[in-house]
Amino acid sequence: MWKPCIIFAVYSANSADTVFDSLHVFLQFVAELAGQPKMVVLLFGSTFCGIIFGALPGLTATLGVALLTSLTYGMAVEAALIALLGMYVGAIYGGSYPSILINIPGTAASAASALDGYPLSRKGQGGEALGLTTTASFLGTAVGMIFLVILGPVIADLALRFASYEFFLLALFGIVISGTLTSTDLVYKGWIAGLIGLALSTVGRDRLQFFPRFTLGSPELDAGLDVVPILIGAYGIPQIMKVLGDNITLAQPAIVGRIIPGIRTIFSNLKAIVRSALIGVGIGAVPGVGEDIAGWVSYGVAKSASKNPQNFGNGEPEGLVSAETANNACIGGALIPLLTLGIPGSPPAAMLLGALMLHGVNPGPMISIERPDFLIQVTAILLLASLAMWICGILLARQVVKLLRIPAGIFLPVVAVLCVIGSYALGLRMFNIYMLVVVGVVAYMMSEMKYPISPLVIGLILGPMADENLRRAVMVSDGSMLPFVTRPVSLALIAVIVVTICIQFFRGRRMGKKHPG
Amino acid sequence: MATSPEPDDSLARLRRADLKTSVFLIALSVAMIWTALGYPLQDSYGGVENSWYVSPSLFPLCIGAALLLLSLVMLGNSIRFAIVHCRWNTYKDSAQFIPAQSALLALMVVIFIGSYTWLLLPATDFVVATCLFLVAFTGVFYATANVRPWSLAFSYLAGSIVLALPGALLPDPLPVPYLTDWLAILFTVILIRALLAQAEHSSRVWLVVLISVLTSVVIAATFRFGLLIPLPHEGLIVEAMHHLRGLLRQ
Numbered sequence: 001m002w003k004p005c006i007i008f009a010v011y012s013a014n015s016a017d018t019v020f021d022s023l024h025v026f027l028q029f030v031a032e033l034a035g036q037p038k039m040v041v042l043l044f045g046s047t048f049c050g051i052i053f054g055a056l057p058g059l060t061a062t063l064g065v066a067l068l069t070s071l072t073y074g075m076a077v078e079a080a081l082i083a084l085l086g087m088y089v090g091a092i093y094g095g096s097y098p099s100i101l102i103n104i105p106g107t108a109a110s111a112a113s114a115l116d117g118y119p120l121s122r123k124g125q126g127g128e129a130l131g132l133t134t135t136a137s138f139l140g141t142a143v144g145m146i147f148l149v150i151l152g153p154v155i156a157d158l159a160l161r162f163a164s165y166e167f168f169l170l171a172l173f174g175i176v177i178s179g180t181l182t183s184t185d186l187v188y189k190g191w192i193a194g195l196i197g198l199a200l201s202t203v204g205r206d207r208l209q210f211f212p213r214f215t216l217g218s219p220e221l222d223a224g225l226d227v228v229p230i231l232i233g234a235y236g237i238p239q240i241m242k243v244l245g246d247n248i249t250l251a252q253p254a255i256v257g258r259i260i261p262g263i264r265t266i267f268s269n270l271k272a273i274v275r276s277a278l279i280g281v282g283i284g285a286v287p288g289v290g291e292d293i294a295g296w297v298s299y300g301v302a303k304s305a306s307k308n309p310q311n312f313g314n315g316e317p318e319g320l321v322s323a324e325t326a327n328n329a330c331i332g333g334a335l336i337p338l339l340t341l342g343i344p345g346s347p348p349a350a351m352l353l354g355a356l357m358l359h360g361v362n363p364g365p366m367i368s369i370e371r372p373d374f375l376i377q378v379t380a381i382l383l384l385a386s387l388a389m390w391i392c393g394i395l396l397a398r399q400v401v402k403l404l405r406i407p408a409g410i411f412l413p414v415v416a417v418l419c420v421i422g423s424y425a426l427g428l429r430m431f432n433i434y435m436l437v438v439v440g441v442v443a444y445m446m447s448e449m450k451y452p453i454s455p456l457v458i459g460l461i462l463g464p465m466a467d468e469n470l471r472r473a474v475m476v477s478d479g480s481m482l483p484f485v486t487r488p489v490s491l492a493l494i495a496v497i498v499v500t501i502c503i504q505f506f507r508g509r510r511m512g513k514k515h516p517g
Numbered sequence: 518m519a520t521s522p523e524p525d526d527s528l529a530r531l532r533r534a535d536l537k538t539s540v541f542l543i544a545l546s547v548a549m550i551w552t553a554l555g556y557p558l559q560d561s562y563g564g565v566e567n568s569w570y571v572s573p574s575l576f577p578l579c580i581g582a583a584l585l586l587l588s589l590v591m592l593g594n595s596i597r598f599a600i601v602h603c604r605w606n607t608y609k610d611s612a613q614f615i616p617a618q619s620a621l622l623a624l625m626v627v628i629f630i631g632s633y634t635w636l637l638l639p640a641t642d643f644v645v646a647t648c649l650f651l652v653a654f655t656g657v658f659y660a661t662a663n664v665r666p667w668s669l670a671f672s673y674l675a676g677s678i679v680l681a682l683p684g685a686l687l688p689d690p691l692p693v694p695y696l697t698d699w700l701a702i703l704f705t706v707i708l709i710r711a712l713l714a715q716a717e718h719s720s721r722v723w724l725v726v727l728i729s730v731l732t733s734v735v736i737a738a739t740f741r742f743g744l745l746i747p748l749p750h751e752g753l754i755v756e757a758m759h760h761l762r763g764l765l766r767q
Contacts, residue, residue: 074744185531186594188587192542195584199549202577211556211573214549237630244658245623409658410725413651414732416630420638421736425746433634433749441627449534467576474570 022149025373029380039082043381046083047388048396050090055106055400057098058243058412061091061291061348066232067418069355070425077359082381084355088348089385092291092328093137093393098404100129100320109291109330112299112323119315132262132317133324134393136273139266140325141386143277144284144332148339149379156340156375159365164473165484169493171466174343176497178288178455180504185450187504193451197459198466200225207468220431227354227460229423229432230439234453235347236419237440240412242447262317269321272302280326284333288458290346291327291334298326332382339363339375343462350457358426529602536595542588546581553577625670629654636677640684642698642752644733649673649705651729656712660721669711676704698753734758 033039046068053064064087072080095107100117113133120129162170175198179190203214204224215221266273276298283294302322303312312319334345335352342364344350356363367374423436443453477483484490556574569575629650637646653673657666683697693699712722737755740746742762748755 070746071744073746186535186591188590192584192587192591195580195587198580199577199584202580206573206576208571209573213556213573213577214552240630241623241626244626245619407659410655410728413629413654413658414728416633416654417647417651417732417736420630420634421740421748424749425740425744428747430639430749433638437627437631437634440630444623449531449538470579471571471575474575479568479570 022376026149026376026380029373029377030384033078033082033380033384039079042079043082043086043384043388044392046086047090047385048392050087050092051094051097051389051392051396051400052090052403053087054091054094054110055097055404056406056411057104057106058239058408059091059415060107060235060239061088061095061109062235062351063232063239063415063419064088064091065348065351065355066228066235067422069228069351069358070422072355073358073426077361078377080355080359081378082385084352085378085381086385086388088352089141089328089331089382089389090392091348092331093133093324093389094400095327096133096137096324097130097397097400100133101126101401101404107291109295109327110323111292112295112327113320115299115313115323116316116319119313120317120320123315125315128260128262128265129320130397131260131394132265132320134390134397135262135266136321136324137328137393138386138390139273140277140280140328141331141382141389143274143325144281144329144335145379145382145386146332147281148332148335148382149375151336152340152375153368155336156365156368159341160368162365162489163487164469164476165487165490166493168466168469168473169484169490169497170341170343171462171469173493173497174287174462175455175459176500177286178458179452180500181286181289181293182452182454183450184452187508189449189451190455193446193453194455194459197456197461198463199459200230200456201460201463202467207464208471220429223429225435225460226427226429226432228351228358228426229436230460231351231354231457232419232423233436233439234443234457236415237436238444238447238453240416240419241440241444243408244412265317266321269318272305272318272322273325275305276302276322276325277329280329281333281336283326284330284345285336287337287343287345288347288350288454290348290454291330294330294333295323295327299323328386335378335382339367339378340365342465344458347454347457350454350461353461529598532595532598535591536599539588539592539595542584543592546585546588549577550581550585553581625657625666628670628674629657632674632677636681637701638749640681640697641701641750642695642754643748643750644737644754644758645698645701645705645752646750647733647736648729649676649701649708651732652705652708652712652725655725655729656708656716656722660712660716660718660725669708672711673708676708680704695753702753 033043049068050061050064053059054061065084068083068087072083075083091107092109095105095110096113096117098104098106099110099114100121103114103118105111105114117129117133120126175194176191179192179194180187181190183190203221205212205222212222279298279301280291280294283289283297284291299312299319299322302318303309306312306316306318308316330346331348334349337343337345338349338353340363342353342362344353353363361367361371361374420433420436423432424430426432443456446456447453473483474481484494553574556572556577558569558572558574633646633650637650641649653669657669680697680701683700709722709726712725713719716722734754737748738758741748741751741755741758
């Protein structure tokens with residue numbers, strides 16, 4: 001009778017030891033980073049730049065991380081991580097500024113915030129609204145960070161038991177789910193975008209036999225397509241074309257008074273914040289979906305669950321807080337599959353994956369073996385970045401608001417130059433710049449025809465993983481496909497993929513009968 | 518029973534675009550499958566024993582097949598839409614799924630960025646090329662009152678082609694040192710004068726010039742001397758910056 005109790009006590013003690021060890025390492029990292037003035041300056045600088053990037057319509061978190069990747073190329077991994085995560089966190093939060101002040105979301109992630117943020121601003125409560133989003137975003141990022149540190153090691157441990165079968169199906173699942181959830185028109189447009197991304201990833205020499213594929217005899221294509229310039233082209237150039245092409249003239253933002261943190265309002269909406277944070281983390285963990293969907297889903301759930309849904313859309317703080325908490329919690333959620341499986345949970349995370357690989361860090365299940373403290377290090381940086389975001393938001397919001405007065409005709413051409421030189425800097429290939437423009441034009445046409453770009457990006461990044469693991473899996477089983485259905489996790493993944501596709505087709509047929517086309 | 522509302526013209530144009538895209542994607546996927554079938558499926562490659570499941574054509578074949586299937590579905594959907602809603606007339610009209618004004622402005626952006634990357638950057642000093650690009654691009658989209666945007670855009674394109682010619686036609690090194698860079702500087706001055714003559718507020722044009730020069734110099738200095746990344750083409754101004762840096766160090 002005593003034996004199970006002793007075993008349980010030993011296990012609990014060991015687990016508690018592990019938790020204490022991890023906490024010790026975490027606090028050590030935080031103290032180390034906070035104690036280095038250069039790192040603190042880098043953190044605040046990148047977070048502030050991220051806020052500006054998010055605040056200026058036409059610029060996105062993905063583009064910000066992409067452009068910063070080339071600047072951090074020569075830095076140490078730690079410094080690069082600080083800069084990139086600071087930019088990521090700042091940009092997702094920064095999108096709320098124009099949403100609230102001029103009813104134009106700075107990033108897609110803040111689209112839902114405009115519904116209640118702008119009415120608040122029109123009532124003269126712009127300062128309170130900005131204070132609310134600042135604190136809500138901080139809490140959202142903190143919750144995401146907690147889930148990252150709790151779930152990350154668990155998933156990494158689980159992933160160590162995965163074989164090639166599971167990794168191939170995970171990549172396929174990522175593309176299918178990303179295409180399904182991000183399509184605004186026909187669902188198979190998302191899948192087609194994913195397949196185009198996979199096709200682009202096959203250009204160059206294959207990894208197993210080094211055989212040239214689709215190179216057309218060109219030495220440039222023989223070297224393959226660099227991921228980062230294509231991502232910059234896919235996200236940066238269409239934005240520039242769209243904003244300048246639509247000739248959007250931004251309204252002048254209202255004068256903002258003191259930025260008040262809104263602690264009392266935060267406490268009165270604590271339930272909504274916790275719920276939104278969980279939604280954000282959950283959606284962030286789904287490959288390729290991203291912060292914009294997290295914001296909308298959280299807003300929708302908050303409205304349905306509210307006792308006063310009629311107030312939503314008229315300046316209801318709960319609506320604003322729900323959207324902003326979710327989109328920032330999504331950051332931590334997106335980092336979970338990124339760091340543990342090597343599958344990005346959102347477009348900015350996809351960009352972050354490219355940046356990490358450039359610095360010789362290969363996210364995936366082996367990360368806990370190659371770099372045992374990496375997850376904790378990222379968590380520490382995320383905490384500091386969210387703190388820096390909160391401080392910058394409360395103290396410097398009014399300066400950022402002034403930047404909203406800069407016309408798009410001035411800052412977007414400068415962004416175009418940064419896109420070009422950023423693409424060139426990684427690899428020093430003129431070919432990258434040529435590809436940037438071609439990919440940009442194609443991505444613009446695709447987005448105008450309602451093809452989502454996220455699945456294309458996910459396909460491009462996961463293509464090599466899918467290719468290698470498919471062939472390796474079938475090689476191990478000597479040409480037999482049976483292990484795909486006899487292994488439990490593989491079977492589960494196949495079932496999820498098939499069910500997802502079938503649901504979409506049946507839904508499409510039912511909609512087709514009601515509204516043909 | 519309630520009937521569904523008739524889809525509007527914009528949806529019809531989108532479906533027409535889907536029809537054209539699906540034909541293109543079918544052709545692309547067939548080409549992909551055809552090319553992939555030419556890769557070693559059974560024969561050994563590089564001394565390595567090959568089987569279909571190790572073959573480099575396996576993955577492209579899977580992608581090609583899936584893309585072909587989805588493209589056929591999209592083609593069928595587009596045709597069904599036209600038949601169900603009797604929209605063949607809309608399918609035949611000339612209006613596009615992107616509003617004409619937006620499409621033209623987007624095309625202008627492509628002309629500017631395309632000329633900059635394909636014509637100017639490989640042949641001209643980075644600072645000069647960037648300054649010229651920013652003066653033209655920002656001039657059209659910011660100092661826009663009374664400026665004729667298309668004449669400026671085409672002048673810029675023509676000028677970029679002319680600037681790319683010496684590098685393409687003449688042997689390296691050029692007979693006159695930094696010939697292209699001097700021509701580019703001259704062209705920039707001509708563009709600025711054209712903007713000043715056309716724009717309603719000359720202050721905007723000078724702001725454009727200031728931003729263009731500052732941005733070019735700062736970006737060049739940051740990447741070349743801060744991050745030690747060689748620029749696409751280092752000519753007159755970047756060499757001058759090198760000399761200045763040497764002098765300052767002394």
